[in-house]
Amino acid sequence: MVGIREIETHIQTLLPILGVNxxxxxxxxMYEIAxxxxxxxxxxxxxxKNLNFERAKKILLQKRYPRSFAAAPKNAFYLPKLEFDPAERADLTERPFSPKKIYIEKAVQDTPLADRARQMFPSAQIEIIEKxxxxxxxxxxxxxxxxxxxxEQYDFVxxxxxSQGNAGCGYNLINLGFGCRFECEYCxxxxxxxxxxxxxxxxxxxxxxKIDQTxxxxxxxxxPRIGSGEFTDSLVFDELTQYTQDIVPFFRARPQLQFEFKTKSVCIDGLLRQGGAENVVxxxxxxxxxxxxxVEHFTPDLTTRLEAAAEVARAGYRLGFHFDPVVPFDGWKEGYTQAAEQIAQSVPLDKVAWISVGILRFSRELKKAVENRFPENNILDGEFLLEFDGKMRYPKDxxxxxxxxxxxxxxxLFAHTQVYICMEDPDIVMPYL
Ligand code: SF4
Incomplete structure (x- = not known):
């Protein structure tokens, strides 16, 4: 991979007098093109001959954004300083989840979750903290x-x-946990x-x-749909948390609501122990x-996820699928068609409650984080432009x-299932409502 110094030297040779910005x-x-x-x-x-900054930038923008350069507004190109911190690079060595240090808030030191953590990680150093x-x-x-x-004291539901300006789907959240042990490059x-x-x-x-009061x-x-899994994977720590053991019976008794566990994991033992519930997805x-x-390091492959999906469907749960983020890489039509057909062949169609589709979008800050943690990534190679909601997105067309x-x-493929678009420009969503 080409280094920053090499690029700087090349530019200085061509354009010796140039301001920092x-x-x-x-x-x-130049880095992104190379x-x-x-x-x-x-x-x-x-x-x-006579190369100047404006001409050089135009040449490079045209090469970096061949599809969108002509139509995109000039302020849609986000060109932050390129900088790498090798210490931030993601560690992709396969390892079990085994914390070395466990902090337990005094108020919950005698709870079943705290006890299980002590038992599951006997060599971890435990520290009781006030708050x-x-x-x-x-x-x-x-x-x-x-x-x-x-x-948790405040952040319940x-x-x-x-984000502002998007067509919403009316989803509701409870934030059961923060942090994940998978390493998806776009997270x-x-x-x-x-x-x-x-x-x-x-x-x-x-x-x-809080559920009945909301x-x-x-x-x-x-x-209404309520889900966990915004700041973590809903099931990846379930062997430890056993949240399924409280949540499934709670919602089974409230058929007017629907609860969704969102996951990439195959940690379904807790769900199977509880038996199914029609309104738990x-x-x-x-x-x-x-x-x-x-891109989704440490996660089970599609076939393994679908085997788990078929098993929980047999137990009486319904299923959701989220094609998110969709990335239009070379061969995307074949790749996504294959995935959709594989799902349709692997699970009972009448158990699929909903399917969402969302194309990769991210904040400016995330662009730099991904670049730093996964310098060899391909996901940032697309033509991302600053869009209507301040996020970086592929061109609208x-x-x-x-x-x-x-x-x-x-x-x-899923004729009786609600298929909807997630977090998009209302203009784009409208034809599919
Ligand atoms: S599974 Fe979700 S929360 Fe976990 S790393 Fe991947 S995107 Fe992030």
């Missing part, structure tokens, strides 16, 4: 070395925070999580106590098989092309 933009563009195309710097920006505090490493990549078991926690530990609340009953939104659905995040292999192909395909 101008140099920074050209370095960023990384994506594997091209030599001399071919990306050759020497040219939740900043713990863990300064490095996100080391977050699973620390576990914090606490009593809330509407899904679809927003990389930039969002400032407490580098896995946090698990021991007072799930306090969350459930006026839930129904959105596109006949019954196990929602798997799914993707094209080659994408899962390359490309998103429309993807939805125009994939949503009708899913609606054909």
């Amino acid at each position: 101008k140099q920074r933009e050209l370095v960023r563009l 990384k994506r195309d594997g091209a030599a710097l001399e071919d990306i920006l050759p020497a040219e 939740k505090q900043m713990v863990g490493s300064a490095n996100f990549s080391r977050r699973t070395e620390t576990l914090l078991i606490h009593k 809330k509407p899904c925070p679809c 927003f926690l990389q930039q969002y999580q400032n407490l580098h530990a896995v946090l698990l609340p021991a007072n799930v009953q306090d969350f459930l106590a 006026n839930w939104r129904k959105g596109l659905f006949a019954r 196990v929602g798997w995040s799914v993707n094209a098989p080659q994408f899962i292999k390359r 490309l998103r429309q092309e993807v939805y125009a192909y994939f949503v009708p395909l899913l609606r054909k």
